Amino acid sequence: MTLSLRGVRVAHGGHEVLHGIDLTVARDELLVVLGPSGAGKSTLLRAVAGLTPVSDGRVSIADRDVTGLRPGRRNVAMVFQSYALFPHLSAAENIAFGLIVRDVPKAEAAERARRAATTVGCGHLLDRRPGQLSGGERQRVALARALVREPDVFLLDEPLSNLDAELRVEMRAELKALHARVGGAMLHxxxxxVEALVLGDRIAVLRDGRVEQIGTPDEIWSTPATTFVARFVGSPPMNLLPADGPLPGLGPAGTLIGIRPGAVGLGSEGGTAAHVERVEVVGEDAHVYLRLGEHTAIARVPSARRPAAGAETSVTVSAADVHVFDAATGKRA
Structure with a gap:
């Protein structure tokens, strides 16, 4: 494995931020760490980079124990959310900066910077300064600066979050294609x-400094290991109802049943009575918010077949579409 974390803990002022993280990133693998704000994602990345000290555990890169090494000796390259470009330097100088400070001859550094810029699609911008570049162009320069170092591990800290929605989709596709071309271990x-599901060869879902589940995008979506993963991955989120609630017979007593909104059928005979509280139209889809006795659920249906708010309808669910979780632990049953 190119990157390995074993029992990594990070504490600040007596407060533990990461609780014994175990994960690996193989050569040429793109592993996405997914989680809400405060989950410890950036702390994990900084621990790998050496920017945040590890309280316990071991970080290995390219079969070297780097736990106690300074950032400059770890051979990692980091792409920041804020791009972190020097405003007074040209794109070419920003890309080559890390090579120059490592005493790489200027001619070689310039040529490597040119090649890296061409690879990420910003070769025509080398004479411009960051202030003359769009957000997407600055992101390409930041990626080229990481690429030019030929690191063992690329570390990407929410690199697309500052882009507008359309450009984020474009850069997501370009980043996926870039990884396919150049390879290397990437921790993103x-x-x-959506970004995680599209980009990741595997996804590690992080919550409160702990890994909830690691798996392929298909595994994370199809077999969520916990109710947290089930609700966090999916929009609208998965419905969670007690097995002895309004849709009985879909799970053992004492469990929770999970149902994706797209698996909730509406309007069939013999279904469970439900009241439509509101409807949100999202392009071709409609999200239908339902009241089933004391419980609520969401159905995703084609917009053209949506019921009206305030209408009465019925709900049907196939047992094949049900996920079952332990009600006490939240773990998949």
Whole structure:
């Protein structure tokens, strides 16, 4: 493995931020760490980079124990959310900066910077300064600066979050294509579930400094290990109802049943009575908010077949679409 974390703990002022993190990133793998704000994503990244000291555990890069090494000796490259470009330097100088300070000859550094810029699609911007670049162009320069160092591990800290929605989709595709071309181990942190599902070879879902689940995007979506993963990955989120609630017979007593909104059928005969509280139209889809006795649920249906707010309808769910979780622990049953 190119990157390995074993029992990594990080504490600040007596408060433990990371609780014994175990994960690996293989050569040429893109692992996405996904979680809400405050989950410890950036702290984990900084611990790998050596910017935040590890309280306990071990960080290994390219089969070297780097736990006690300074950042400059770890051979990692980091792409920050804020890009962190020098405003007084040109794009070419920003890209080559890390090589120059490591005494790489200027001609070689310039050529490597040119090649890296060409790879990420900003070769025509080398003479411009950051203030003359758009957000997407600055992001490409930041990626080229990381690429030019030929690191063992690329660390990406929410690199797309400052972009507008359209550009974020474009850069997501470009980042995926870039990784396919250049390879290398990448550890990418984000709070955006779509970004994680699209980009990741695997995803590690982080909550309160602990790993809830590691798996492929298909595994995270199809077999969530906990109710947290089930609710966090999916929009609208998965419905969670007691097995002895309004839809009985779909799970053992004492469990919670999880149902994706797209698996909730409306209007069929013999279903459970439900009241439509409100409807949100989202393009071709409609999110229908339902009251089932004392409980609520969301259905996702084609917009053209949506019921009206205030209407009475019925709910049906196939047992094949049900996820079952232990009600006490929240773990998959």
């Amino acid at each position: 942190v984000t709070h955006d579930q």
